[in-house]
Amino acid sequence: MKKMAPRDTSELEALEQREWRESLEYVIQQGDRGRVQRLLATMRHHARMAGVALPFTAVTAYVNTIRVEDETPLPGSQEVERRIKSLVRWNAMAMVVRANRLSDGIGGHISTYASAATLYEVAFNHFFKGKGKDGDGDQIYFQGHASPGIYARAYLEGRLPVEKLHNFRHELAQGGGLSSYPHPWLMPDFWEFPTVSMGLGPIMAIYQARFNRYLEDRGLKKRSNSRVWAFLGDGETDEPEALGAISLASRERLDNLTFVINCNLQRLDGPVRGNGQIIQELEAIFRGAGWHVIKVLWGSDWDPLLAKDKDGLLAKRMGEVVDGQYQKYAVEDGAYLREHFFGTDPRLLDMVKHLSDEQLKKLRLGGHDPVKVYNGYKAAVEHEGQPTVILARTIKGYGLGEAGEGKNITHQQKKMNESDLRTFRTRFGIPISDEEIADAPFYRPPEDSTELQYLREKRKALNGYVPSRSVRVEPLKVPIEPLFEEFYAGGDDRKASTTMVFVRMLSKLLRDKEIGDLIVPIVPDEARTFGMESLFRAVGIYSHVGQKYDPVDMDTLLFYKEAKDGQILEEGITEAGSMSSFIAAGTAYATHGVNTIPFFIFYSMFGFQRVADLIWAGADSRVRGFVLGATAGRTTLAGEGLQHQDGQSHVYSLATPNCISYDPAFAFELAVIIQDGIRRMYRDQESVFYYLTLMNEQYAMPAMPEGSRDGILKGMYRLRPASNGKPKLKAQLLGSGAILNEVLAAQKLLEKYDVAADVWSVTSYQELYRDGHACDRWNMLHPGETPRIPYVEQCLKDAPGVIVAATDYLKVLPDSIDRWMPRHVRSLGTDGFGRSEDRKHLREFFEVDARFVALGTLAELAQEGKIDRKVVAQAIKDFGIDPEKLNPAKS
Ligand SMILES: Cc1ncc(C[n+]2csc(CCOP(=O)(O)OP(=O)(O)O)c2C)c(N)n1
Numbered sequence: 064m065k066k067m068a069p070r071d072t073s074e075l076e077a078l079e080q081r082e083w084r085e086s087l088e089y090v091i092q093q094g095d096r097g098r099v100q101r102l103l104a105t106m107r108h109h110a111r112m113a114g115v116a117l118p119f120t121a122v123t124a125y126v127n128t129i130r131v132e133d134e135t136p137l138p139g140s141q142e143v144e145r146r147i148k149s150l151v152r153w154n155a156m157a158m159v160v161r162a163n164r165l166s167d168g169i170g171g172h173i174s175t176y177a178s179a180a181t182l183y184e185v186a187f188n189h190f191f192k193g194k195g196k197d198g199d200g201d202q203i204y205f206q207g208h209a210s211p212g213i214y215a216r217a218y219l220e221g222r223l224p225v226e227k228l229h230n231f232r233h234e235l236a237q238g239g240g241l242s243s244y245p246h247p248w249l250m251p252d253f254w255e256f257p258t259v260s261m262g263l264g265p266i267m268a269i270y271q272a273r274f275n276r277y278l279e280d281r282g283l284k285k286r287s288n289s290r291v292w293a294f295l296g297d298g299e300t301d302e303p304e305a306l307g308a309i310s311l312a313s314r315e316r317l318d319n320l321t322f323v324i325n326c327n328l329q330r331l332d333g334p335v336r337g338n339g340q341i342i343q344e345l346e347a348i349f350r351g352a353g354w355h356v357i358k359v360l361w362g363s364d365w366d367p368l369l370a371k372d373k374d375g376l377l378a379k380r381m382g383e384v385v386d387g388q389y390q391k392y393a394v395e396d397g398a399y400l401r402e403h404f405f406g407t408d409p410r411l412l413d414m415v416k417h418l419s420d421e422q423l424k425k426l427r428l429g430g431h432d433p434v435k436v437y438n439g440y441k442a443a444v445e446h447e448g449q450p451t452v453i454l455a456r457t458i459k460g461y462g463l464g465e466a467g468e469g470k471n472i473t474h475q476q477k478k479m480n481e482s483d484l485r486t487f488r489t490r491f492g493i494p495i496s497d498e499e500i501a502d503a504p505f506y507r508p509p510e511d512s513t514e515l516q517y518l519r520e521k522r523k524a525l526n527g528y529v530p531s532r533s534v535r536v537e538p539l540k541v542p543i544e545p546l547f548e549e550f551y552a553g554g555d556d557r558k559a560s561t562t563m564v565f566v567r568m569l570s571k572l573l574r575d576k577e578i579g580d581l582i583v584p585i586v587p588d589e590a591r592t593f594g595m596e597s598l599f600r601a602v603g604i605y606s607h608v609g610q611k612y613d614p615v616d617m618d619t620l621l622f623y624k625e626a627k628d629g630q631i632l633e634e635g636i637t638e639a640g641s642m643s644s645f646i647a648a649g650t651a652y653a654t655h656g657v658n659t660i661p662f663f664i665f666y667s668m669f670g671f672q673r674v675a676d677l678i679w680a681g682a683d684s685r686v687r688g689f690v691l692g693a694t695a696g697r698t699t700l701a702g703e704g705l706q707h708q709d710g711q712s713h714v715y716s717l718a719t720p721n722c723i724s725y726d727p728a729f730a731f732e733l734a735v736i737i738q739d740g741i742r743r744m745y746r747d748q749e750s751v752f753y754y755l756t757l758m759n760e761q762y763a764m765p766a767m768p769e770g771s772r773d774g775i776l777k778g779m780y781r782l783r784p785a786s787n788g789k790p791k792l793k794a795q796l797l798g799s800g801a802i803l804n805e806v807l808a809a810q811k812l813l814e815k816y817d818v819a820a821d822v823w824s825v826t827s828y829q830e831l832y833r834d835g836h837a838c839d840r841w842n843m844l845h846p847g848e849t850p851r852i853p854y855v856e857q858c859l860k861d862a863p864g865v866i867v868a869a870t871d872y873l874k875v876l877p878d879s880i881d882r883w884m885p886r887h888v889r890s891l892g893t894d895g896f897g898r899s900e901d902r903k904h905l906r907e908f909f910e911v912d913a914r915f916v917a918l919g920t921l922a923e924l925a926q927e928g929k930i931d932r933k934v935v936a937q938a939i940k941d942f943g944i945d946p947e948k949l950n951p952a953k954s
């Protein structure tokens with residue numbers, strides 16, 4: 064046909080479009096995608112320079128990212144893998160059903176794993192690397208609620224006996240059981256990473272991947288191709304921690320990290336985004352943050368339909384349906400899907416007219432299709448320069464049918480009746496007879512079955528089983544005692560704060576030839592506050608790319624030095640991120656076989672109060688290292704007020720069973736504690752970690768009293784006995800941290816009232832409390848034996864007089880050891896909100912200064928009938944105390 068000149072603009076545009084498409088097609092045919100990308104980028108730039116605003120789109124179409132043409136077949140037997148997966152599905156479900164029959168309400172989850180089975184099985188068969196001999200396996204953060212599936216697989220692998228499965232959620236049963244979720248504390252040979260507090264798995268995984276790089280860049284571990292995998296729920300991504308650190312992963316180019324988000328579109332109560340699309344939302348967020356995003360939405364069944372979709376009608380329809388509606392399609396039959404999904408356009412209906420309703424119902428989603436999942440993972444592990452997130456679409460409760468597939472109640476479904484079980488069994492072809500089915504028995508094929516052989520071979524090729532936790536590290540042998548000696552001397556009158564002392568210790572440790580390299584200082588943008596800036600220059604701030612700029616303070620002695628082998632993890636303003644780094648560094652003894660010793664120093668108010676759940680997860684992980692709450696104390700940090708002055712972290716830390724807390728006052732106390740901590744954690748390999756508070760008040764550091772070492776570690780020792788031995792009136796004064804100096808001053812004040820007071824330094828109420836209860840318990844259980852005497856009682860039993868304790872933390876700390884004291888303690892503490900004030904006024908306000916310690920002592924003596932009340936009234940006058948002052952605990 065003879066070409067005609069275009070008649071109007073629309074015809075002209077159509078012509079233009081065709082010509083451009085053809086030109087582009089030509090370049091595409093040359094097969095070089097880079098060329099296509101560059102060409103389009105040039106065009107975009109050209110248009111922008113000409114003032115054409117191009118609309119921003121953060122998302123791609125609602126179809127698979129990987130084209131069918133680019134897929135590779137799944138290596139191995141899809142059929143055998145399907146059978147293995149079915150067996151895992153069955154046993155996982157049976158575990159929960161049986162546990163709930165045995166004890167109603169014991170809980171457990173069926174539907175999470177049911178939706179994620181393919182995501183895990185493909186990874187188990189083809190990707191997850193075990194530790195093998197070299198210890199370089201992958202680190203896998205399993206979604207906590209999927210744990211029945213992970214146990215069920217370990218059962219098939221022969222790693223968990225059936226008795227353990229019987230005792231799922233009955234850990235105290237004879238022979239032990241299985242913990243509900245991944246808890247390394249409870250199953251230290253199995254689980255590596257606790258994940259069940261939603262959002263913590265993802266952030267810990269990101270910092271783990273970064274810490275792996277740190278170890279390599281610093282030469283502490285040879286480079287390996289191990290990866291970090293984090294499996295998340297789509298609902299979980301609403302937790303701020305889940306997405307809060309994703310830009311770190313892209314900034315650091317962590318291509319050793321893969322997130323797999325199981326997008327079943329549901330959370331506990333209902334749809335994640337009923338009126339929206341969680342997958343598109345996540346795609347936009349991750350793409351915007353610089354991640355490589357792979358959507359695995361549609362299974363192979365949809366490929367022929369999409370191949371027919373030349374003008375994008377089907378893709379458009381897929382992209383306009385909201386999640387609540389997609390969920391509805393999942394529970395309805397094929398006729399409903401035909402009418403409501405395809406029925407919006409006759410051309411769409413035409414596309415599926417060759418399919419029966421039943422076939423329509425069976426069209427599989429991407430996350431349930433092993434080939435699609437395999438190709439997604441393959442693309443993720445081969446991708447360089449960026450972390451990858453797989454957004455896999457699945458159905459929650461897949462395979463549960465009427466018992467809960469896709470239903471809003473499915474997350475809580477723990478029971479299956481006989482007919483549900485039969486349907487499930489038949490659907491997945493489990494060889495269990497009708498007679499046995501009601502019992503929901505576990506099923507494991509014979510050892511020589513194709514399934515078990517296949518599964519074992521695959522794991523062997525991938526270096527062994529996962530998850531599996533083992534500690535291979537060699538205990539630290541080098542003597543560290545000499546490093547701390549200088550701090551015992553004290554003596555001179557130079558004033559220092561415990562923070563300054565700590566920084567001196569840290570510098571010394573960092574310089575040490577033997578263990579210096581193992582020290583990992585972690586700080587969330589507060590190094591200058593703590594006087595640590597000298598370390599920037601001395602050991603450098605870690606950056607995978609080194610330093611690409613001339614630091615503004617280059618000419619100064621303490622310039623801001625970033626380096627590829629830098630040692631400090633300067634995390635920026637993220638306590639959650641820093642804590643995640645601490646966990647990675649403090650568990651490297653198990654994960655990597657490296658004894659790294661992290662010192663995470665934070666602003667004490669933004670530690671336990673801010674990230675206590677991560678600290679708890681660290682405790683569960685058997686983390687080791689030192690967490691330091693600096694600028695601590697309600698009345699010691701002057702000026703900062705209500706949101707900064709920490710008077711509670713020691714109460715929070717008491718709740719963490721393997722956290723050993725101290726509130727040291729003097730350099731020698733700190734030295735004894737840190738030195739012993741390194742011994743316990745790295746020489747003796749104990750799974751404990753330390754919380755120490757450090758203050759910024761400067762005062763003279765005395766020499767270490769003879770024989771005090773043991774007491775410092777146990778929690779208290781007599782620091783300064785009364786020097787006015789004669790008086791009849793006696794008292795025992797207990798002080799801690801910065802308030803110890805107030806107590807020492809009170810000792811002097813009391814001399815004027817003829818009271819002879821001994822002063823004790825209480826370094827740890829927590830240790831005293833734990834020891835007291837441990838003794839009580841032992842004595843209760845061993846009535847025939849010589850009773851053990853709690854350490855507090857040993858200290859105070861012969862100590863005469865009233866007992867008064869003052870702390871910069873809540874009064875509940877001294878109260879907590881009252882039981883083992885010869886007389887009731889009068890506690891002075893800092894219950895209540897902070898104030899913007901100086902130390903003197905704060906201590907007056909909170910009634911913990913020397914005058915109040917003295918007053919409390921006199922009041923206690925009056926109560927005991929040792930002195931007249933008039934003496935107390937006189938003291939109030941002498942000290943200039945307003946008896947009608949505000950009650951700090953309530954104001
Ligand atoms: C911090 C926290 N809050 C709440 C829960 C309770 N919880 C457990 S599972 C769940 C829903 C999970 O939904 P999703 O993340 O989408 O996972 P799915 O089971 O759908 O794969 C909730 C709210 C929790 N485990 N952690």
Ligand SMILES: [Mg+2]
Pocket residue numbers: 296297298325326327328329330335459
């Ligand atoms: Mg979900």
